[in-house]
Amino acid sequence: MSGLRIAVTGASGRMGRMLIEAVLGADDCELTAALDREGSPALGQDAGAFLGQATGVAISSDVKAGLSRADVLIDFTRPEGTMAHLALCAELGVRAVVGTTGFSEEQKSRIAELAQRSAVMMAPNMSxxxxxxxxxxxxxxxxxxxxxxxxxxxxxxxxxxxxxxxxxxxxxxxxxxxxxxxxxxxxxxxxxxxxxxxxxxxxxxxxxxxxxxxxxxxxxxxxxxxxxxxxxxxSSRATFAQGSLRAARFLGSRTTGLFDMNDVLGIA
Incomplete structure (x- = not known):
C-alpha cells in the first residue's frame, strides 16, 4: 500500500492507539513510523498488536529515523517532547499535525518560527x-x-x-x-x-x-x-483522530506555514 506516509508519536498511549487505528483504516494513508518514549515497555512491539494486526511497523524511540520515512507527523504528547519533535521535523522537512496542549507563550513563538521551515497545523482540539x-x-x-x-x-x-x-x-x-x-x-x-x-x-x-x-x-x-x-x-477519541487525518491531508500540499483547524475546514 502507498499513500500519505504518517508517523505517530505516543504510539502506546490512548490517543496514539486511536491515531494508529485511524491511519490503518484510511485508504489514502500509510503508517510508516510508530514512536514512543525511551523505556516504554511497548518498544519493539508491532504497532498494530493491540488490534490483532501485523503492520510490519515496530514501535521505536528513534524519532529521527522514524521521521525520515514520513511525510507528516501527528503528535499528541507533552509540550517538551513535541518541541523536540518539531525541531526534527523542521530539519527533515516533515510536516506536523500538533494536538498537544499546554504550551507556553515562548514555546508557541518557537513553533511559529519552526513552521517557516516546515508546515505545522496546530489546534487545541482536532474535533x-x-x-x-x-x-x-x-x-x-x-x-x-x-x-x-x-x-x-x-x-x-x-x-x-x-x-x-x-x-x-x-x-x-x-x-x-x-x-x-x-x-x-x-x-x-x-x-x-x-x-x-x-x-x-x-x-x-x-x-x-x-x-x-x-x-x-x-x-x-x-x-x-x-x-x-x-x-x-x-464520546470517543476517534473524533480527534479523524480530524487529525483531515489535517494531515490538508498539509500534504503545503510546505511551510502555521495553520489551524479553521484553515483545514475552510471556515473564514
Whole structure:
C-alpha cells in the first residue's frame, strides 16, 4: 500500500492507539513510523498488536529515523517532547499535525518560527465539531455582548495534566476577542471564599477531572431570565483522530506555514 506516509508519536498511549487505528483504516494513508518514549515497555512491539494486526511497523524511540520515512507527523504528547519533535521535523522537512496542549507563550513563538521551515497545523482540539462550535461562540458572543455573564466549564479524564484544557482556553480566547477583551486580563480561573459580586467583564473557568471522561466543554451565557449553553461532548477519541487525518491531508500540499483547524475546514 502507498499513500500519505504518517508517523505517530505516543504510539502506546490512548490517543496514539486511536491515531494508529485511524491511519490503518484510511485508504489514502500509510503508517510508516510508530514512536514512543525511551523505556516504554511497548518498544519493539508491532504497532498494530493491540488490534490483532501485523503492520510490519515496530514501535521505536528513534524519532529521527522514524521521521525520515514520513511525510507528516501527528503528535499528541507533552509540550517538551513535541518541541523536540518539531525541531526534527523542521530539519527533515516533515510536516506536523500538533494536538498537544499546554504550551507556553515562548514555546508557541518557537513553533511559529519552526513552521517557516516546515508546515505545522496546530489546534487545541482536532474535533471537527469543536471547531464548528468555536465559530458559533464567536457569533453568540457578539450578539450577547451586553447583560450576559460568561462561564466556561470543562471536564476530562483523571490522567489529563493541564488545566483548564487547551480547548477551554481557546473557547475563552474566541469569546474574549469577539467582545474586544484580552483573555489574559479578564479570565478568572478559580473562586473560593468571599469573592464579592461577579465582575461582569470577566470570563470564568471551571475544571472537572475524573474517571474516563473524554472531553466535555460548555460555554454558558447567563442573562436575566434566560441562559444559553453551547456545548460539545466527545464520546470517543476517534473524533480527534479523524480530524487529525483531515489535517494531515490538508498539509500534504503545503510546505511551510502555521495553520489551524479553521484553515483545514475552510471556515473564514
Amino acid at each position: 471537527i465539531g469543536v471547531n464548528v462550535v468555536l465559530k458559533l461562540l464567536q457569533q453568540a458572543a457578539q450578539a450577547l455582548s451586553q447583560g450576559y455573564d460568561i462561564e466556561i466549564v470543562e471536564a476530562h479524564h483523571r490522567h489529563k495534566v493541564d488545566a483548564p484544557s487547551g480547548t477551554a482556553l481557546k473557547m475563552g480566547e474566541v469569546v474574549a476577542d469577539a467582545l474586544g477583551r484580552d483573555l489574559k486580563t479578564c479570565a478568572v480561573y478559580g473562586r473560593e471564599g468571599v469573592t464579592g459580586e461577579r465582575d461582569p467583564s470577566t470570563i470564568g473557568f471551571a475544571t472537572v477531572r475524573g474517571g474516563d471522561i473524554i472531553g466535555d466543554h460548555t460555554v454558558l451565557f447567563a442573562g436575566i431570565g434566560e441562559r444559553i449553553e453551547i456545548s460539545h461532548k466527545a
